[in-house]
Amino acid sequence: VHDRVVHHIVRQCPKMDRLTLSSCPQLTDVSLFEVGTYLPTIRHLDVSGCKKVTDTGVQALAMSCHKLQYLDLSSTATSKMGICLLASYCNQNLECVKISFCKEMTGDTIKKLCKNCKRLKLVHMYGCHSIHDLKTIQDVNKQVKLHHDLPLSAVTNRGR
Incomplete structure (x- = not known):
């Protein structure tokens, strides 16, 4: 699947509320612009x-x-910039965000996401090894479950 296919799909199906485009190496930001334009709901x-x-x-x-x-x-x-944008502008309904193996994620980024997204219940952040203090993230929003593969020191507040 590439951007041109996504363009046709979203234009023909404006009421679509679920879309899976995983592992499409040709897909670019153009497809996300198309989704934002033609599938705002x-x-x-x-x-x-x-x-x-x-x-x-x-x-x-x-x-x-x-x-x-x-x-x-x-x-x-x-990167962290994209997640901060989500936290600022798309925060009313988000319940699950998966950012595993995205580079440059920080504890402050995840804290902002958890603080601003009041309905957030789950964040997957496997492979985000630059995050060092999960406890302070959890303290911001107690209902959020953080799925991760971080060392115990990050969980117990003994991180950097």
Whole structure:
């Protein structure tokens, strides 16, 4: 699947509320612009493994798709900037965000996401080894479950 296919799908199905585009190496931010433009009421989007998806595409989603409940950005080129945009603009309905193996994630980024997204219940952050203090993240929003593979020191507040 590539951007042109996504363009046709979203234009033909404006009421679609779930879309899985995982592991599509040709997919770029253009597809996320298309989703934001033609599917503003989408609730579930999976673009995991789409390595060409960046913060620019996430910004398009964050600014347009305010009903989004589930977003999987695992193994994309999304950074802390994209997650901060989600936390600022797409925070009303988000329940699950998956950012496993996204580079440059920080504890402050995840804290902002957990603090701003009041309905957030689950964050997957496997492979995000630059996060060092899960306890302070949990303290921001007690209802959020953090799925991770971080060392025990990160969980017990003895991180850096």
